[in-house]
């Protein structure tokens with residue numbers, strides 16, 4: 001699909017908000033330019049016209065990426081492993097690894113999961129988060145819920161994982177474990193059937209991947225055994241390295 005005209009309008013609206021005029025762009029440059037404008041956009045009210053166009057564009061992009069039904073993955077018990085872009089997964093909840101401001105990533109086109117999720121879901125997510133946070137900072141290991149908007153999932157669970165500086169501390173371990181437990185307990189409380197975890201804290205936040213995986217898997221398995229045997233849990237990995245680590249841990 002050629003989104004040229006829709007993107008022109010969206011880019012014009014966001015550029016006008018910034019008191020700028022958009023530079024001449026090729027069709028190939030427009031998606032990235034639009035995403036970058038959304039990434040840096042402060043959480044301020046936005047017009048219904050913008051939202052209608054944005055939702056038309058983002059929902060078409062979601063369909064184009066190819067929606068993956070979390071219910072149809074291969075499960076061993078209640079647990080599945082899936083490698084790919086979390087913004088493709090149709091589950092009740094997907095877990096976003098956030099920073100403590102909880103407003104998404106403001107770095108244009110940054111490769112973190114927070115940026116990927118906000119960019120694909122729409123500017124409404126930042127607005128909702130801002131409404132909940134009201135300038136405060138989110139402690140590590142808790143969870144906040146927004147709708148999925150233009151993602152295939154119903155809800156986004158926003159959690160802040162620990163930032164590791166050198167050696168992993170007991171506090172880091174407790175915080176990471178609490179991210180998983182808070183999300184699992186929230187899913188149960190909301191009566192959800194499926195939840196997708198990304199590899200929280202193991203990217204920019206520097207938690208060693210093997211250690212984080214072992215903690216994630218044991219926490220989820222113990223919780224399923226003692227608290228709830230009906231929730232489907234997907235471990236979503238993005239890289240081949242993480243896939244190997246999880247395959248080994250789950251075996």
Ligand code: ADP
Pocket residue numbers: 084085086087097098111112113114116161198199200201202203204205206236237238239242
């Ligand atoms: P953190 O700051 O918590 O470390 P990052 O976004 O840097 O968060 O990384 C967390 C994990 O998310 C990493 O394992 C990274 O490979 C993964 N990731 C990044 N983008 C995506 C995506 N689009 N879908 C799924 N996982 C992703």
